[in-house]
Amino acid sequence: MKDNNRLPLFDRSTATNEQAAVLDEILSGPRGNLDGPFLSWVYSPEFAQRAQRLGAFCRYDTGLPLRLSELAILVTAAHWRSQAEWHIHHPIALQAGVPAHVAGSIRCNETPVFDDPDDRLIYDFATQLNETRRVSNETYEQALNRFGHVVMVNLTGLLGYYTLVAMTLNVFETRAALQVELPFPE
Template sequence: MTSHRTPHLDETSLTPEQQRIYDAISGGPRGKVEGPLRVWLQSPALADRAQALGAFCRYDTLLEPRLSELAILVTGAFWKSGFEWAVHAPIALEAGLSERIVEAIRRGDEPEFERDDEAEIYAFARQLHETKQVDDAAYDAVAKRFGTRGAVELVGLLGYYTFISMTINTFDVPLPEGQEDPFV
């Protein structure tokens, strides 16, 4: 069900600027224009810049997909962003996160990790979201494993998916068809 806040995007009457960005998104690795990307197209300049940052954050950071998806799930759960969760939980499982970890994050419980890299990403992401800071132990663990560049890219990924989640929540972006809200 679409809310009155969810902007309608008529794909048959896009402006030339909207069409250019729509084509860039649909022709890129995402393959489709959905969720918050449709909202952002109401402001083509914002959509253009945001989708480019998003493509980098999702596909081109130093973090392997298993770890970037873990950070995305921590963010989606923090914001209780149903659309984000519905899209990324299956991707996280496919990338190698265990169902046990995914479900613990969804419930708001701290997962038991078998892999140190996952525990390090989780601690960093959770601390930054919940306390607005990252303590030395969490920062040092990420920086030791991924370098300063990796820490910077992780912060960028967390910030970008916070923006995604804020868009989803503000504009009542509906869940993909057939999905139920994972946070009710």
């Protein structure tokens, strides 16, 4: 299994029952792989179990279209300059309909030009929360009117979850499987 620079290589053959159960749940779920923070989190199986379940909800069940969820994830990955998070989510975002020029601008810390007002709204919400630790009243009201309270809670949770992912990947210097190029300078 893929290792990273700060934790020992995880060996499935020596996994505890709790570790094996977490890994099996991740592999049998919608992700189907262990790319990302999971081989770091597995050193604390209870944390891994709780975090990966939250992550599955945040990734697949927020009430946002996949394009908007992935756009929010890219904003967070770029904010944290998370090499693996960007590497994993960039192709998913493009496939979900995030325009390549928008993703490129986000990666380069430039404000994108948006064709879709929902994309702009998600970008503004995620950028404000990541950069200022707050969301302006104007952006909040626009997002609330567009998406409603439930999705607003879920969007905020998604941004928090992917911040946790980025922090984990950065602390343990984790790279994605098969990642050769880095999207951000070190």
